[in-house]
Amino acid sequence: MGHEKSLDKSNYEVEVIAPEVCKACALCVKRCPMDAIQLKFSPEATNKFRKAVEIDTELCIGCGVCVHKCKTKAITLKRKEEITRPPKTGRELVQLNAMAALAAKEELTEKN
Numbered sequence: 001m002g003h004e005k006s007l008d009k010s011n012y013e014v015e016v017i018a019p020e021v022c023k024a025c026a027l028c029v030k031r032c033p034m035d036a037i038q039l040k041f042s043p044e045a046t047n048k049f050r051k052a053v054e055i056d057t058e059l060c061i062g063c064g065v066c067v068h069k070c071k072t073k074a075i076t077l078k079r080k081e082e083i084t085r086p087p088k089t090g091r092e093l094v095q096l097n098a099m100a101a102l103a104a105k106e107e108l109t110e111k112n
């Protein structure tokens, strides 16, 4: 069996559990293969930059690299509550419908 690099999502995602201990060192940001982490202003941050990490859970694949890198344990891996979930907002629903319509159109074009 090969060792292909997989970007499939795992059943885990990262959660910021302690923004107050984040040092804004950006080690996790640099190591994230998905660019899913950003340092942003946070009222809870205690470092001189007044920033703490924010995770884009849509991008996070749950690889755990950032958690391993974080010495202060500001972030952790948690199991996703739902692996598949219904759309949360009307906007998301519109996006999904638009994607489905586009896919159907492409399928039709391929057939003709």
Ligand code: SF4
Residues within 6 Å of the ligand: 013, 014, 031, 032, 033, 034, 035, 036, 037, 055, 059, 060, 061, 062, 063, 064, 065, 066, 067
């Ligand atoms: S678990 Fe992996 S993909 Fe998710 S934020 Fe951390 S490094 Fe990025």
Ligand code: SF4
Residues within 6 Å of the ligand: 021, 022, 023, 024, 025, 026, 027, 028, 029, 053, 069, 070, 071, 072, 073, 074, 075
């Ligand atoms: S979460 Fe951890 S590794 Fe990431 S910036 Fe904060 S202290 Fe550094």
